[in-house]
Amino acid sequence: MKKALIFLISIVYIALACSCSLSEIDRVSKQLSTYTIEAVYDEENKRLYANQKLDYVNNEELPLSELCFHLYANAYRQGAAIRPINNHLLEKAYRNGMSYGGIEIMKVCVDGVEVSHSVGGTDMDILTVPLSDELYPGERVIVDIEFNLTLPNVWHRLGYNDNSVNFGNWYPILCVYEEGSYKKTPYYSNGDPFYSDCANYEMSVTVPEGYKAAFTGRAEAVIEGGKTVYTARAKAVRDFAFVLSKGFNVATAEVEDVEIFYYYYDDPDYEVSLGIAVESLETFNRLFGKYKYGVLSVVQTGFAHLGMEYPTLVYISDAANADSRKETIVHETAHQWWYAIVGSNQVECAWLDEGLAEYSTVLFYENNPQYNITREQLIESTLKSYKTFVDIYKQIMGSTDTSMNRAVNEYASETEYxxxxxxxxxxxxxxxxxxIGDEKFFKGIRKYYKENAFSHATPQSFIYCMERGSGVQLESFITSWIEGEVIL
Ligand SMILES: [Zn+2]
Incomplete structure (x- = not known):
């Protein structure tokens, strides 16, 4: 195990150079679409004015006559039918009272020619861009989208709060095209209802001087005329997020060719937090296979939940206490393997990434005995908690549905989810x-990671990899769990 080097920096410039070999990323990124976004943050009005250029490659097997984009930001608008925050969290999220935001599409051009776009979907959350000619597999098209984003005052994935400004799920992002149609699921309040393909990103954003920023990928900053211009780049990532704060300190470490940045403004134990991220990365590298991006940013921010994952960047709530902060850093770092690199449909089979991220936390403690938490203790308390939930649920509802193969909006409550x-x-x-035993289990998990990197895994591909990796027939075992037939 390589010892991490921890030191504090206060500068905002992050070197672009990285000694690690990113040949796999380079190879994968060549076949992907590229988003280039130029934006200006208007601090006074809490708005972002942006131009997004998408160099789109049709990697599907069918010709396309339109492109569809999620407009998740519209879930924060006044009058939205489907809200991104559950009722029990409203007070915690909207600390200063209700506040609204949204995204306004100003202009769309296809290959330089303005087209008449439409905004619709279930809840004004899908932008449809018609293509003048059918786009055949392998062909490219350039789509320019000019948009204005209004930020709500909310402690959530997108919004400004007392300490920071969160830009998660903020720009028009392509819907996944699957089995002949686009997946247009709205921004449900349960879970992380997102599903997207990997793409390359280049973003520049101008902010008032004094803001520090954390991005998906790597960034550099230039200060001129009272403004800071950040330029960030990321290859082969399935989403792009950033966070601004005037209070950020940055602690860094390097482990196994990965630079880890911890952005924080209120963490006296920042070295411990950074250390947990380092140990998580080392542990998961060893157990699952190497992390594929050369950078990971752990970002403390105002957020009503404990944490949130984006590619190479995770939110950690500034309201987390020392224990929950630790666990959240481990869980969100595990999502870099199970969500960021191995993607899956988080709306339809959330257990695949959430269950694995949660089990990765057990593996973390099992492999880091210095924390004095054993696998047996964790599984025992989890089982106890699960049984209590099912008992109470049965008493109240008369029966209980323990299936895991429901879409996020099909669970009766966030707790059930x-x-x-x-x-x-x-x-x-x-x-x-x-x-099946440790050896076969980890062989299967490593195969699953290797074969599904940068694409979308499904329950079927998970079963396939576990069976091939272990040499054991597992379909009925896994489906009986997923379909709720296993009684615990
Ligand atoms: Zn999670």
Missing amino acids: LYMTYIKGELMFDSLRKS
């Missing part, structure tokens, strides 16, 4: 490991 995807998911992965 959490129990069936995180908690039961963790128990399922541990049970699977017990039944």
